[in-house]
Amino acid sequence: MELCIQVEHLTKRFQTQIAVNQLSFEVKKGEIFGILGHNGAGKTTTIEMLLGLQNPDEGKIRLLKKDGASIDKIIFERIGVQLQASSYQNNIRVRELCEEMASLYQDPADYHELLEQFELSPFAHHFVAHLSQGERQKLSILLALLPKPEMLFLDEATTGLDAAARRAVWDRLLLWKEKGTTILLTTHYMEEAAYLCDRILLLKQGNAIMEGTVADIAKGFASLEEAYLHYMEVTKL
Numbered sequence: 153m154e155l156c157i158q159v160e161h162l163t164k165r166f167q168t169q170i171a172v173n174q175l176s177f178e179v180k181k182g183e184i185f186g187i188l189g190h191n192g193a194g195k196t197t198t199i200e201m202l203l204g205l206q207n208p209d210e211g212k213i214r215l216l217k218k219d220g221a222s223i224d225k226i227i228f229e230r231i232g233v234q235l236q237a238s239s240y241q242n243n244i245r246v247r248e249l250c251e252e253m254a255s256l257y258q259d260p261a262d263y264h265e266l267l268e269q270f271e272l273s274p275f276a277h278h279f280v281a282h283l284s285q286g287e288r289q290k291l292s293i294l295l296a297l298l299p300k301p302e303m304l305f306l307d308e309a310t311t312g313l314d315a316a317a318r319r320a321v322w323d324r325l326l327l328w329k330e331k332g333t334t335i336l337l338t339t340h341y342m343e344e345a346a347y348l349c350d351r352i353l354l355l356k357q358g359n360a361i362m363e364g365t366v367a368d369i370a371k372g373f374a375s376l377e378e379a380y381l382h383y384m385e386v387t388k389l
């Protein structure tokens with residue numbers, strides 16, 4: 153079994169606050185792994201450390217079999233990243249942004265096809281700044297897919313999408329998974345986690361409180377959401 157991500161005892165402090173505390177987990181090649189937790193649980197900080205955007209205070213990271221938190225050019229070509237706080241240049245059109253981003257990769261996906269798949273073709277000539285929140289969100293996922301990534305990081309990727317668009321994105325992601333892409337995502341939507349994730353990690357105040365399949369976690373509860381609320385409430389740290 154090949155591992156794409158190995159994290160051991162990852163810890164991040166901001167002043168006196170411990171944002172991520174001794175976090176350890178592994179993500180296998182080809183799986184969709186979800187990190188769930190309340191606002192401020194440490195999900196984005198964890199992803200940012202994996203991507204080398206934040207320096208951990210403690211712990212080890214192995215990404216695509218390479219040590220260290222820094223993303224070199226080879227790793228960069230193999231991963232796709234969608235972050236919550238993506239901001240784009242002013243006065244750039246959707247098509248121009250796609251071209252600019254595609255030029256960073258040796259063998260990018262065809263962005264025209266992706267625009268079609270995400271129902272963004274009608275906006276190709278629009279300024280990114282004029283897109284609706286949901287359209288911009290879909291664009292950020294599309295851009296993450298440009299490298300034809302082996303490994304995809306999605307931080308609350310479907311927040312702001314309507315129900316049909318969200319479902320369409322889920323099905324797209326499952327197709328990428330079928331092609332072998334490993335996905336690490338965060339979400340506040342339990343339905344999304346249940347639909348997509350092979351395994352889930354529950355994070356509370358930076359601590360892992362449970363990890364397993366949706367069935368493992370939801371066992372004994374009416375739904376994943378019921379289980380989530382229960383474990384978040386009762387787990388003492």
Ligand SMILES: Nc1ncnc2c1ncn2[C@@H]1O[C@H](COP(=O)(O)OP(=O)(O)OP(=O)(O)O)[C@@H](O)[C@H]1O
Binds near residue numbers: 189191192198
């Ligand atoms: N640069 C920073 N400086 C100080 N505190 C920070 C910084 N970045 C994050 N934090 C704090 O660390 C904690 C974890 O933040 P993080 O963004 O990882 O949470 P999250 O689980 O992604 O939350 P959300 O679901 O709201 O996006 C929060 O309490 C946050 O305020």
